[in-house]
Amino acid sequence: MLASARWHTRGREILYCAPNPATAVLEILVHSQIREPAALSRHRFIKLNIPDEISRDSVDESQLPTDWSRRISVTRAWGDRWLREGHAAVLTVRSVLVPETYNLIINPRHADATRIKRLTSFPYPLDSRLL
Numbered sequence: 001m002l003a004s005a006r007w008h009t010r011g012r013e014i015l016y017c018a019p020n021p022a023t024a025v026l027e028i029l030v031h032s033q034i035r036e037p038a039a040l041s042r043h044r045f046i047k048l049n050i051p052d053e054i055s056r057d058s059v060d061e062s063q064l065p066t067d068w069s070r071r072i073s074v075t076r077a078w079g080d081r082w083l084r085e086g087h088a089a090v091l092t093v094r095s096v097l098v099p100e101t102y103n104l105i106i107n108p109r110h111a112d113a114t115r116i117k118r119l120t121s122f123p124y125p126l127d128s129r130l131l
Contacts, residue, residue, distance in 0.1 A: 001013055004076060005076075006072055006075050006076070006093075006096070007075055007076065007078070007079030007091070007093060007105055008080055008083060008105075009080050012080060012083050014079070014083060014105060014106070014107065014108070015105070015106040016104075017048065017103065017104040017106060018095075018101075018103055018104070019101065019103075021045060021124070023097075023101050023103070024045075025126060027095075027103070028126070029130055036131075037128040037131065040126040040127070041126075043125060044122065044124055045120075045121065045124035046118060046121045047119045047120045047121070048116055048117065049119050050090060050104070050106075051116075054115060054116065055087070055088040055089050055090070055110070055112045057082065057087060057088040057090070057091050057092070058091065058093070059078065059091065059092070059093045059094070061094065079091070082107070083107050086107065086110055088107070088110065088112070089106060089110035089115075090105070090107075090112075091104070091105040091106075091107070092105075
């Protein structure tokens with residue numbers, strides 16, 4: 001809600017997730033503007049259960065420009081439209097950082113989102129060598 005990102009414009013409710021902790025750490029490091037070791041100790045790992053029957057969409061990259069990963073205005077417009085239309089609770093998008101993996105985006109306003117459950121949450125301090 002507080003800042004725009006690759007797949008949405010500021011002011012829209014959205015939750016960015018990764019399929020594994022390694023991808024999540026890379027995303028945090030690239031997008032975080034805080035570069036002090038003390039801040040790394042405040043991160044938490046949150047594991048979700050997204051049932052298979054939850055409605056899902058995925059980005060069809062053939063419908064995006066070939067340089068979509070460098071044109072954030074294109075992906076923001078795509079994501080904003082996805083949120084507004086509300087066809088699915090989860091959107092699968094290819095990771096720009098590691099194209100062989102993906103990220104999951106959750107629309108918390110979709111009715112199916114209430115069936116996504118937090119399984120666990122615990123402190124997940126990041127190693128200061130990552131800075």
